[in-house]
Amino acid sequence: xxxxxxxxxxxxxxxxxxxxxxxxxxxxxxxxxxxxxxxxxxxxxxxxxxxxxxxxxxxxxxxxxxxxxxxxxxxxxxxxxxxxxxxxxxxxxxxxxxxxxxxxxxxxxxxxxxxxxxxxxxxxxxxxxxxxxxxxxxxxxxxxxxxxxxxxxxxxxxxxxxxxxxxxxxxxxxxxxxxxxxxxxxxxxxxxxxxxxxxxxxxxxxxxxxxxxxxxxxxxxxxxxxxxxxxxxxxxxxxxxxxxxxxxxxxxxxxxxxxxxxxxxxxxxxxxxxxxxxxxxxxxxxxxxxxxxxxxxxxxxxxxxxxxxxxxxxxx
Amino acid sequence: xxxxxxxxxxxxxxxxxxxxxxxxxxxxxxxxxxxxxxxxxxxxxxxxxxxxxxxxxxxxxxxxxxxxxxxxxxxxxxxxxxxxxxxxxxxxxxxxxxxxxxxxxxxxxxxxxxxxxxxxxxxxxxxxxxxxxxxxxxxxxxxxxxxxxxxxxxxxxxxxxxxxxxxxxxxxxxxxxxxxxxxxxxxxxxxxxxxxxxxxxxxxxxxxxxxxxxxxxxxxxxxxxxxxxxxxxxxxxxxxxxxxxxxxxxxxxxxxxxxxxxxxxxxxxxxxxxxxxxxxxxxxxxxxxxxxxxxxxxxxxxxxxxxxxxxxxxxxxxxxxxxxx
Numbered sequence: 001x002x003x004x005x006x007x008x009x010x011x012x013x014x015x016x017x018x019x020x021x022x023x024x025x026x027x028x029x030x031x032x033x034x035x036x037x038x039x040x041x042x043x044x045x046x047x048x049x050x051x052x053x054x055x056x057x058x059x060x061x062x063x064x065x066x067x068x069x070x071x072x073x074x075x076x077x078x079x080x081x082x083x084x085x086x087x088x089x090x091x092x093x094x095x096x097x098x099x100x101x102x103x104x105x106x107x108x109x110x111x112x113x114x115x116x117x118x119x120x121x122x123x124x125x126x127x128x129x130x131x132x133x134x135x136x137x138x139x140x141x142x143x144x145x146x147x148x149x150x151x152x153x154x155x156x157x158x159x160x161x162x163x164x165x166x167x168x169x170x171x172x173x174x175x176x177x178x179x180x181x182x183x184x185x186x187x188x189x190x191x192x193x194x195x196x197x198x199x200x201x202x203x204x205x206x207x208x209x210x211x212x213x214x215x216x217x218x219x220x221x222x223x224x225x226x227x228x229x230x231x232x233x234x235x236x237x238x239x240x241x242x243x244x245x246x247x248x249x250x251x252x253x254x255x256x257x258x259x260x261x262x263x264x265x266x267x268x269x270x271x272x273x274x275x276x277x278x279x280x281x282x283x284x285x286x287x288x289x290x291x292x293x294x295x296x297x298x299x300x301x302x303x304x305x306x307x308x309x310x311x312x313x314x315x316x
Numbered sequence: 317x318x319x320x321x322x323x324x325x326x327x328x329x330x331x332x333x334x335x336x337x338x339x340x341x342x343x344x345x346x347x348x349x350x351x352x353x354x355x356x357x358x359x360x361x362x363x364x365x366x367x368x369x370x371x372x373x374x375x376x377x378x379x380x381x382x383x384x385x386x387x388x389x390x391x392x393x394x395x396x397x398x399x400x401x402x403x404x405x406x407x408x409x410x411x412x413x414x415x416x417x418x419x420x421x422x423x424x425x426x427x428x429x430x431x432x433x434x435x436x437x438x439x440x441x442x443x444x445x446x447x448x449x450x451x452x453x454x455x456x457x458x459x460x461x462x463x464x465x466x467x468x469x470x471x472x473x474x475x476x477x478x479x480x481x482x483x484x485x486x487x488x489x490x491x492x493x494x495x496x497x498x499x500x501x502x503x504x505x506x507x508x509x510x511x512x513x514x515x516x517x518x519x520x521x522x523x524x525x526x527x528x529x530x531x532x533x534x535x536x537x538x539x540x541x542x543x544x545x546x547x548x549x550x551x552x553x554x555x556x557x558x559x560x561x562x563x564x565x566x567x568x569x570x571x572x573x574x575x576x577x578x579x580x581x582x583x584x585x586x587x588x589x590x591x592x593x594x595x596x597x598x599x600x601x602x603x604x605x606x607x608x609x610x611x612x613x614x615x616x617x618x619x620x621x622x623x624x625x626x627x628x629x630x631x632x633x634x635x636x637x638x639x640x641x
Contacts, residue, residue: 043502182574183570186585186587187587189576210578214578216576248504254506254533254536255535255578256535256559256575257535257559265511267504267508271474271505
């Protein structure tokens with residue numbers, strides 16, 4: 001089996017608010033092996049984006065450990081983190097908001113190279129830009145265009161090229177396709193999978209779209225209000241979801257197949273509760289069909305129910 | 317099948333800007349029966365919302381223009397209506413639910429007042445009657461009626477969308493247009509809202525046009541499906557014909573190939589190559605030909621006609637009366 005590239009241990013991020021601590025990420029343990037993809041799913045506000053940013057130290061963690069190739073990067077100083085960040089990149093959700101409108105495609109793609117001084121010769125930088133554009137499927141004639149002249153799919157290709165410009169090993173993909181139309185979404189997903197095969201990249205793929213995550217991931221982590229409620233290999237979680245929240249999430253997706261029409265779906269009632277000062281115990285209790293007195297009162301950890309399949313639920 | 321409620325004939329809509337003419341809708345024909353749900357599917361810029369706004373008479377004044385066509389509701393062409401006549405049926409006979417519930421409610425009025433407004437305009441009810449009806453609407457969409465005195469910011473996204481739906485249904489409209497009603501919501505909330513809409517539709521026998529890009533939602537809720545591309549309906553049929561039939565427009569095939577499946581294992585997606593054409597500069601012939609894997613010479617020159625087989629219509633040169641059965 002391959003080596004773990006990223007590991008987190010009891011990773012926590014609490015935000016201070018006037019009403020108390022907002023538990024955005026609460027004791028998350030995960031491992032991503034080299035060349036693999038971990039899919040992180042959950043609804044808005046469950047802390048999935050925060051988790052991605054905390055791992056890159058774009059947001060400072062409150063507590064816990066982040067091991068990158070075995071070393072705890074939370075102990076790194078500014079200079080060390082700068083060096084390591086060349087190997088850890090991010091692709092953002094909204095290609096309309098994440099690109100500087102006053103920079104051309106060429107300036108956007110070479111910016112990381114210039115900031116990090118990885119290539120100093122101007123000619124070589126230019127060659128690298130052309131090479132990156134070719135890798136992500138941008139036509140050379142677009143080199144001097146501005147983002148507003150391009151459509152969402154092409155803009156997201158610039159985002160991918162920027163992330164690749166420093167030859168990273170690990171990329172956090174924060175909903176990279178949710179702002180795109182389905183036909184364009186499929187093009188970008190194919191591109192990302194090809195790049196992974198060619199360059200041996202490791203992805204952490206954050207999304208709310210379960211069919212996308214199934215397609216691209218090796219392992220899936222389901223989050224609810226800052227906690228990981230279930231973690232399992234991709235096939236296993238779709239064949240055999242155990243946590244009531246995962247089940248509800250899966251049955252809520254409308255399937256484009258008539259055999260599923262009229263099938264009574266398990267719909268969970270209510271909405272996501274506040275992540276500010278949550279009570280100990282399972283945070284899904286209020287919406288859970290299986291909940292009883294056992295579920296509240298004390299926190300409980302993930303347990304391995306089957307090989308590599310972890311669930312945090314008292315009823316299983 | 318059932319009686320015809322809405323009949324759109326050869327509708328052309330353009331947007332005029334200073335330098336360009338954007339051809340948003342290019343000759344579409346649509347029929348909707350009473351109690352029927354039509355799914356209008358397509359990507360950004362396909363003309364779905366423009367079609368909806370044309371039916372509502374809400375095209376942006378100045379820029380949007382209906383060039384030709386008819387929109388017939390109950391044997392009357394509403395395109396010939398004056399603004400006053402239009403205002404009379406808008407909200408009462410036809411109503412619309414917009415995509416984003418966060419922006420379609422007025423933040424300075426209580427939600428109860430906003431539902432009451434529709435009733436004051438259209439129904440001959442006294443104050444008590446209106447309040448009674450408002451309470452009924454809240455119950456209908458599953459929100460306790462005592463919350464009618466609250467403001468939109470006090471509700472979550474799913475609740476706001478329920479309120480918008482209550483507002484749209486307050487006058488028992490015959491046609492409800494839902495423009496991506498659940499796109500802004502999380503999946504579990506989306507499932508709640510879709511379920512509720514389905515139940516209400518059956519109870520009230522309302523016809524519905526559901527605009528969406530999600531084929532999963534179409535499969536769960538619609539009776540008929542129209543696939544739109546570059547302002548045209550390229551394929552139309554019953555749910556079975558679109559999802560299980562053998563013959564399809566190449567664009568429909570591309571759309572289905574682009575969605576990662578939850579039920580089947582696919583190694584690679586087969587997306588449609590290229591991009592949506594610029595609606596200000598549409599290609600000649602078939603508008604899909606630059607992206608079509610099955611394009612032949614004829615497609616580049618001549619615009620295809622509708623090929624009809626019962627209820628199933630495909631607008632493509634690959635089909636004719638002999639091979640499309």
